[in-house]
Amino acid sequence: xxxxxxxxxxxxxxxxxxxxxxxxxxxxxxxxxxxxxxxxxxxxxxxxxxxxxxxxxxxxxxxxxxxxxxxxxxxxxxxxxxxxxxxxxxxxxxxxxxxxxxxxxxxxxxxxxxxxxxxxxxxxxxxxxxxxxxxxxxxxxxxxxxxxxxxxxxxxxxxxxxxxxxxxxxxxxxxxxxxxxxxxxxxxxxxxxxxxxxxxxxxxxxxxxxxxxxxxxxxxxxxxxxxxxxxxxxxxxxxxxxxxxxxxxxxxxxxxxxxxxxxxxxxxxxxxxxxxxxxxxxxxxxxxxxxxxxxxxxxxxxxxxxxxxxxxxxxxxxxxxxxxxxxxxxxxxxxxxxxxxxxxxxxxxxxxxxxxxxxxxxxxxxxxxxxxxxxxxxxxxxxxxxxxxxxxxxxxxxxxxxxxxxxxxxxxxxxxxxxxxxxxxxxxxxxxxxxxxxxxxxxxxxxxxxxxxxxxxxxxxxxxx
Amino acid sequence: xxxxxxxxxxxxxxxxxxxxxxxxxxxxxxxxxxxxxxxxxxxxxxxxxxxxxxxxxxxxxxxxxxxxxxxxxxxxxxxxxxxxxxxxxxxxxxxxxxxxxxxxxxxxxxxxxxxxxxxxxxxxxxxxxxxxxxxxxxxxxxxxxxxxxxxxxxxxxxxxxxxxxxxxxxxxxxxxxxxxxxxxxxxxxxxxxxxxxxxxxxxxxxxxxxxxxxxxxxxxxxxxxxxxxxxxxxxxxxxxxxxxxxxxxxxxxxxxxxxxxxxxxxxxxxxxxxxxxxxxxxxxxxxxxxxxxxxxxxxxxxxxxxxxxxxxxxxxxxxxxxxxxxxxxxxxxxxxxxxxxxxxxxxxxxxxxxxxxxxxxxxxxxxxxxxxxxxxxxxxxxxxxxxxxxxxxxxxxxxxxxxxxxxxxxxxxxxxxxxxxxxxxxxxxxxxxxxxxxxxxxxxxxxxxxxxxxxxxxxxxxxxx
Numbered sequence: 018x019x020x021x022x023x024x025x026x027x028x029x030x031x032x033x034x035x036x037x038x039x040x041x042x043x044x045x046x047x048x049x050x051x052x053x054x055x056x057x058x059x060x061x062x063x064x065x066x067x068x069x070x071x072x073x074x075x076x077x078x079x080x081x082x083x084x085x086x087x088x089x090x091x092x093x094x095x096x097x098x099x100x101x102x103x104x105x106x107x108x109x110x111x112x113x114x115x116x117x118x119x120x121x122x123x124x125x126x127x128x129x130x131x132x133x134x135x136x137x138x139x140x141x142x143x144x145x146x147x148x149x150x151x152x153x154x155x156x157x158x159x160x161x162x163x164x165x166x167x168x169x170x171x172x173x174x175x176x177x178x179x180x181x182x183x184x185x186x187x188x189x190x191x192x193x194x195x196x197x198x199x200x201x202x203x204x205x206x207x208x209x210x211x212x213x214x215x216x217x218x219x220x221x222x223x224x225x226x227x228x229x230x231x232x233x234x235x236x237x238x239x240x241x242x243x244x245x246x247x248x249x250x251x252x253x254x255x256x257x258x259x260x261x262x263x264x265x266x267x268x269x270x271x272x273x274x275x276x277x278x279x280x281x282x283x284x285x286x287x288x289x290x291x292x293x294x295x296x297x298x299x300x301x302x303x304x305x306x307x308x309x310x311x312x313x314x315x316x317x318x319x320x321x322x323x324x325x326x327x328x329x330x331x332x333x334x335x336x337x338x339x340x341x342x343x344x345x346x347x348x349x350x351x352x353x354x355x356x357x358x359x360x361x362x363x364x365x366x367x368x369x370x371x372x373x374x375x376x377x378x379x380x381x382x383x384x385x386x387x388x389x390x391x392x393x394x395x396x397x398x399x400x401x402x403x404x405x406x407x408x409x410x411x412x413x414x415x416x417x418x419x420x421x422x423x424x425x426x427x428x429x430x431x432x433x434x435x436x437x438x439x440x441x442x443x444x445x446x447x448x449x450x451x452x453x454x455x456x457x458x459x460x461x462x463x464x465x466x467x468x469x470x471x472x473x474x475x476x477x478x479x480x481x482x
Numbered sequence: 483x484x485x486x487x488x489x490x491x492x493x494x495x496x497x498x499x500x501x502x503x504x505x506x507x508x509x510x511x512x513x514x515x516x517x518x519x520x521x522x523x524x525x526x527x528x529x530x531x532x533x534x535x536x537x538x539x540x541x542x543x544x545x546x547x548x549x550x551x552x553x554x555x556x557x558x559x560x561x562x563x564x565x566x567x568x569x570x571x572x573x574x575x576x577x578x579x580x581x582x583x584x585x586x587x588x589x590x591x592x593x594x595x596x597x598x599x600x601x602x603x604x605x606x607x608x609x610x611x612x613x614x615x616x617x618x619x620x621x622x623x624x625x626x627x628x629x630x631x632x633x634x635x636x637x638x639x640x641x642x643x644x645x646x647x648x649x650x651x652x653x654x655x656x657x658x659x660x661x662x663x664x665x666x667x668x669x670x671x672x673x674x675x676x677x678x679x680x681x682x683x684x685x686x687x688x689x690x691x692x693x694x695x696x697x698x699x700x701x702x703x704x705x706x707x708x709x710x711x712x713x714x715x716x717x718x719x720x721x722x723x724x725x726x727x728x729x730x731x732x733x734x735x736x737x738x739x740x741x742x743x744x745x746x747x748x749x750x751x752x753x754x755x756x757x758x759x760x761x762x763x764x765x766x767x768x769x770x771x772x773x774x775x776x777x778x779x780x781x782x783x784x785x786x787x788x789x790x791x792x793x794x795x796x797x798x799x800x801x802x803x804x805x806x807x808x809x810x811x812x813x814x815x816x817x818x819x820x821x822x823x824x825x826x827x828x829x830x831x832x833x834x835x836x837x838x839x840x841x842x843x844x845x846x847x848x849x850x851x852x853x854x855x856x857x858x859x860x861x862x863x864x865x866x867x868x869x870x871x872x873x874x875x876x877x878x879x880x881x882x883x884x885x886x887x888x889x890x891x892x893x894x895x896x897x898x899x900x901x902x903x904x905x906x907x908x909x910x911x912x913x914x915x916x917x918x919x920x921x922x923x924x925x926x927x928x929x930x931x932x933x934x935x936x937x938x939x940x941x942x943x944x945x946x947x
Contacts, residue, residue, distance in 0.1 A: 071842030077641020081845055083772055090644060115820045119629050123621070135624035143623050147616040147830075151609045156588070158608050159600035161798040164584050176542020179555060194659045197824040205695065210675070226821035230670065333626040334829040355580045356691035359662040363828050364799040365612075377536030380546055 026061045030069035033059060038078065038089055049079060049087040109429040109444060111222035117441045126473075128464040129432070129443035131270070132333055133416060137389070137463055139373065139382045143332055146372035150365060157368060161360035164351050166192025166339075167367035173374045174339055178323075181314045188344040189318055191351055194362040196300055196326030196338035197223065200263065202350050203296055203322055203340065204231050205357075208260055215253055215262040217245055219419070219448035219457070221270045221298070224263050237450030238262075240269065242410050244276035247283045254291045262288065262295045266311055267302035271448050271459035272419045273412025278310040285316050292320075299325030303383050304390070304414040318342060327370050330383065335369040337362055390416055390462065397462040404475055406458070418460045426481055428458045434477035440470055442477075491526045495534035498524060503543065503554055514544060514552040574894040574909060576687035582906045591938075593929040594897070594908035596735070597798055598881060602854070602928055604838065604847045608797055611837035615830055622833060626825035629816050631657025631804075632832030638839045639804055643788075646779045653809040654783055656816055659827040661765055661791030661803035662688065665728065667815050668761055668787055668805065669696045670822075673725055680718060680727040682710055684884070684913035684922070686735045686763070689728050702915030703727075705734065707875050709741035712748045719756045727753065727760045731776055732767035736913050736924035737884045738877025743775040750781050757785075764790030768848050769855070769879040783807060792835050795848065800831040855881055855927065862927040869940055871923070883925045891946055893923045899942035905935055907942075 037043040049055070049070065056063040070087045073079045079087050107113050118130035150158075165171065171190050178185045193199040208214065210232035216224045218237025228235050236253055239246040245264070253259060262284075268275060276284070288295050297312045302325070313323040318341055326338040340350060354361065373379060397418060398408045405423040412418070422428055428444035435442045443461075445454030464470070502508040514520070514535065521528040535552045538544045544552050572578050583595035615623075630636065636655050643650045658664040673679065675697035681689045683702025693700050701718055704711040710729070718724060727749075733740060741749070753760050762777045767790070778788040783806060791803035805815060819826065838844060862883060863873045870888040877883070887893055893909035900907045910922030929935070 068842040071845055072840065074645075074845065075638055075641065075840045075842075077638075077644045080645045083849075091647070112817050112820060115824070116629055119626055119820075119825050132625065135620040138620070138624040140620045140623060144616045147612060147623075151612040151616070155600040155603070155605045158605060158612075158799050159603040159797055160597065161584055161793070161801075164581055173540055173542075176540065179542045180539075180545045182556070194663075194828065195823050197822065198659075201822040223821065223824055226817075230818060230821045328626070332624055333825075334623050336626075336828050352577050352691075353695060355577060355584075356688065356695045357662065357666040358660050359580070359688055360584050360798075363659065363801050363831055365831065365834070366828055369830075375537065375540045377533040377540075380536055380539065 026065045027069045027072065030055070030059050030061060030066055031073055034069065034073055035078065043089050045089050045091045047089045049089070051086065109432060109447065111226040111447050114222060114441075114443050114447045115226070117436060118443075121441050125439050125441060126464060126467055126470050127441045128460050128470055129441040130461055130464065131417075131443075132329060132461075133386075133463050137386065138332060139378065142373050142376065142378045142382070143335070143369070145376075146335075146369045149372055150368055153368065157364060160364070162362075162364035162367070164355060164361050165190070165347075166337075166361040167364055167371055170337070170367045170371035170374070171339075173371055174341075178341060181308070181311060183314055183318060183323075183341070185318060185341055186344075188347060190339060190341050191347050191354070192362045192367055193338040193340060193354065194358065194366075195336045196298065196324055196328065197227065198358075198362075199324040199326070199338040199340045200224075200296060200298065201227060201230075202353055202357075203324065203342075204228070204233075204261070206346065206350050206353055207294060208233055212261070213257050213259040215250070215259050216450060217264055217269065218450045219271055219445065219454050220263075220450075221265055222447040225450060228263075233260075235450055240272060240274065242272075242274050244269075244274065244280040245284070247280050247287070250284065251287050254287055254293065258291060259293055262293060264295070264297060264312075265301060266297040266299060266313075267305050267309055268412060268415040268417075270301065270415075271417050271443070272410065273415055273417050274410055275305075275309045275413060276312070281310045281312055281315055285312060285321070288320055295321045297321055297323050299323055300329055301415045303330050304387060304416075306387060306414055309413075313341065322346070327374075330386075331370060331373050331379075335366040337366045337370045387414060390414065393462045393466065394418060397460065397465040400465070400471060401460065404471065404478065409457070416461050416463045418462050420458050420460060422456050422458055423478070424456070426478060427455050429455065430481035431458070431474075431477045434480040435473050438473035438476060440473040440477075442474070491530045492534045492537065495520070495524055495526060495531055496538055499534065499538055500543065508554050510554050510556045512554045514554065516551065574897060574912065576691040576912050579687060579906075579908050579912045580691070582901060583908075586906050590904050590906055591929060591932055591935050592906045593925050593935055594906040595926055595929060596882075596908075597794060597926075598851075598928050602851065603797060604843065607838050607841065607843045607847070608800070608834070611800075611834045611841075614837055615833055618833065622829060625829070627827075627829035627832070629820060629826050630655070630812075631802075631826040632829055632836055635802070635832045635836035635839070636804075638836055639806075643806060646773070646776060648779055648783060648788075648806070650783060650806055651809075653812060655804060655806050656812050656819070657827045657832055658803040658805060658819065659823065659831075660801045661763065661789055661793065662692065663823075663827075664789040664791070664803040664805045665689075665761060665763065666692060666695075667818055667822075668789065668807075669693070669698075669726070671811065671815050671818055672759060673698055677726075678722050678724040680715070680724050681915060682729055682734065683915045684736055684910065684919050685728075685915075686730060687912040690915065693728075698725075700915055705737060705739065707737075707739050709734075709739065709745040710749065712745050712752070715749065716752050719752055719758065723756060724758055727758060729760070729762060729777075730766060731762040731764060731778075732770050732774055733877060733880040733882075735766065735880075736882050736908070737875060738880055738882050739875055740770075740774045740878060741777075746775045746777055746780055750777060750786070753785055760786045762786055762788050764788055765794055766880045768795050769852060769881075771852060771879055774878075778806065787811070792839075795851075796835060796838050796844075800834040802827055802831045802835045852879060855879065858927045858931065859883060862925065862930040865930070865936060866925065869936065869943065874922070881926050881928045883927050885923050885925060887921050887923055888943070888947075889921070891943060892920050894920065895946035896923070896939075896942045899945040900938050903938035903941060905938040905942075907939070
């Protein structure tokens, strides 16, 4: 209560000053009333006036001149409302979908986005983890942290790798700010401009955006229900010398497919044959009903690099990623992260994630998510079929549903029409290096519960046809 | 209390299971006792056993098989203690100092590090900001956030730029994970391998490490008490076509010098003459007793890019940086950040920083820091002089003191000897492109209060001479 009262007194003083400036009683450059005098005028304590002046200074309305009091800013005030981050009229490419989804305001529905709705996330556990962070030692809260990242989180990740049968030690593992930064570091470490890299077609669209930033040649390998077309994969290796293959393991984005043990085995042999490295992005693995054959587990982190993050399962706000790889590569990657990020990743995020993983709640949270997704996936598939939209496969887990649109429909045109209706969709070709997926669309089933999604989708299909 | 009790019951169960595994009563692969039966055995509630099993699973000691209970892990346990992050026996280069300082354990003293001791930082304000974060809306805690970063923090930064007379709008500003990442994005955006970049000599060592990662040619410009040697600067521009000049403004790292208005003016004219971009790293600006002439303020963000962070003033753990630049460049930089980081920077860190800047406490905190540093800087200078170590200039602010060692001493040898004694120092040549600073050392005065620093330093000087 006392706090609230003090707070309201502070805002009374702020309102009074704002009023004088708005009414030109105080002009730009004018000195504000002295703390003591204005405290008397407003009948509050001097400290309340100091607090109010400091807050107004933080807003830029006034400035504190060191030593000599407060003055009305000469400069224009910062705009109270920030402009829309992203112009709607951009070409439909990987950046289009990222920006539309990330910068959409609350009114917009986002079945095209790559994350779960906030109310599906373990927010209470997250708040508990944040409160416990507030109680942690000052060193943790003040310092950059170690170059490899939070020891607590690395211990937990080593335990999870051990569960998979990957006997990794501390020198096999480093933390990063994000899963995408993990991949970016790996690319910087292993690739040079002009190198060739294989990605899945269809595959996660931001892999293309990232690889373009590295100025490498991107080749797509057709991706089917049991993984990449291994014949095509072997042909690509025979034709050239690709340096890297980047793929989503466990549950593939966007198709939701899983690599079969036979394909995994042949992939590794083919890679070994032409001395190619494979990056296995783990991000959807915890959505699997039961663990599938994993490349890093078969290979034991010799030519496979495992990356991952917790943005899909715990929080995309407390971001944190990791890289598990050969110790000599980790050593080089750590230097690269120091050069380009100074030190390891954000320690407070890593601690929050570690707290959530260490607690007993994580497994229960994931079991509940999986149960919920089975139901929502089935419902969504039925409702889409009624619009003539056919799921290509029904995935074992995760929230993505890769679907074929009725013949002749261009999903990019549908997506552009839907944006106008306040719905962000993920058209097929943003996932396709060959641009052969115009007739497909990825739907995030967790964002398909609102009837309005289907109304806008149906209308957009009409507009586009 | 109830919580503590439940916690101790949980750890009793964990201890019991650990004991059975250690004693081989439970072998790898064995199924653990059922929840209900073991709850009865231990005389605790089933939920306590579930919590204990989940925590042991998180540690990797046991694994939960979805649907069918818990089993002892076949895999080796993760090591309980993480190996030392960084080998002491590395060449003394920019990475050497970064790693020695970042990975040093608590017993090590770090006058070579580039940050303040934890107990100098506003930890209570930080804890308050974290507690208020725990109360914020779920969307903020669950989602990636906008591509440009936290609107709250951007508003505050626009206010601070306005105070400097820089009339920037929302489209001039983006947030990044760290100040170093801000510079890395700018380099990726503006540089190509083989380009030439000017840095100060001496200058911040990690600029060199970062530029090496970009495979560019690095030229050092001699840096003196009033800024870079403008004649030498103009000569470098006449000789070649450098793309970029990267410098610390306000209070220079490592010298603590400040660019004079005349030098600032001539720098900008020279840059304009050969169409070069200047990156002004703001990171020490708030340590100034009064604001100095700033390049971005003179130039108005046309060819000057302002970057900064809050790691020196608020927290290096809740990391957050920013870029202020031409709107068309910001647009390209945002795409580049999406490609390499997906989305903007860690939202929870940005909110914590925004909360601390918006509160009235920030100005008081900085005033106290400046007062404290004036005193400690003078004391440290006196104590160093007694060892024959002479400050080159006494800075207006900040915590760095750039000093000349007694004739003939190689600061790299002194630093290596000191590391053996548990003291991390910053030898001159890690700051010098020309390697002409072997006789110099940078001291962080805030870490020079312990007598042991001077004892180890004196001994190391003996060893090195």
